[in-house]
Amino acid sequence: MVRLAATGATNRKIAAQLFISPRTVSHHLYRAFPKLGVTTRTELAHLDLSPLG
Numbered sequence: 001m002v003r004l005a006a007t008g009a010t011n012r013k014i015a016a017q018l019f020i021s022p023r024t025v026s027h028h029l030y031r032a033f034p035k036l037g038v039t040t041r042t043e044l045a046h047l048d049l050s051p052l053g
Helices: 002-006 011-018 022-036 041-045
Strands: none
Touching (some): 002 022, 002 041
16 A cells, blocks of 8 residues: 555555555555654655565
8 A cells, every 4th residue: 555655646546456445545554654754655755665575
């Protein structure tokens, strides 16, 4: 979800791809931003979001 937001996708587009509501997307992003140390989607785009492994 965070990766989709980092590409510039709206909550509505993310929700459609994941078959969930836009409000659920908003909630999850709200919880993820502080954990990632960002406050905007622009800052997300500058993070390395590659999976660990």
